[in-house]
Amino acid sequence: MRLRNITGSREAVVKDRYVITEPEKLKGIWHSRFNNNNPIHLEIGAGKGQFIMELAHRNPNVNYIGIEKYSSVLLRALEKRGESELDNLYFIRFDAEYLNTIFAEDEIDRIYLNFSDPWPKDRHVKRRLTSRNFLSKYEKCLKKDGELIFKTDNRSLFDFSLGELEAAKWTIKDISYDLHNSQYVADNIMTEYEERFVSENKPIHMMRIHR
Secondary structure, rough: OOOOOOOOOOHHHHHHOEEEEHHHHHHHOOOHHOOOOEEEEEEOOOOOOOOHHHHHHHOOOEEEEEOOOOHHHHHHHHHOOOOOOOOOOEEEEEEEHHHHHHHOOEEEEEEEOOOOOOOOOOOHHHOOOOOHHHHHHHHHHHEEEEEEEEEEOOOHHHHHHHHHHHHHHEEEEEEEEOOOOOOOHOOOOHHHHHHHHHHHHOOOEEEEEOO
């Protein structure tokens, strides 16, 4: 369920110092925004920011960019962001459909997709963030040794994603149909949604893939 619309959120978001308002101008030179050459990790659908903020805290030598389409949701993330002294995290209010207009070839080291909208209707297949439509976009901006990590509670979406990555000739590095009862849980950081699903004893599915 999406957060209700917050009046004035769009205006508030674009004024925030941690939001990149003209990301197209940084295509190919994102390192200049961070003033270093550290790896760049991207979360598509950053939500309220819990996941990516914890990553930024734990990994000061990695640069993080959170993309969120909805201003009302991003505003909540920015409220948390403003309380922290982090120089390795920025946000963009943006639609991932146009990802290749803001990131150049081989510019991103890792992409995170966490509990993406499953878009269950057949006519919306291309909107799923793990569809071959989006995999082709990721392939253009990921480095040759870059990777994508996907988590979901939706088994149908997970199975669909496996078929898409096979068709797109991506390779699985790691996979689990029950992340929280697997060897991979030690390094896992939970999102807000994930905390709720785990409390309801829903299994979390995870895959780590590369081109």
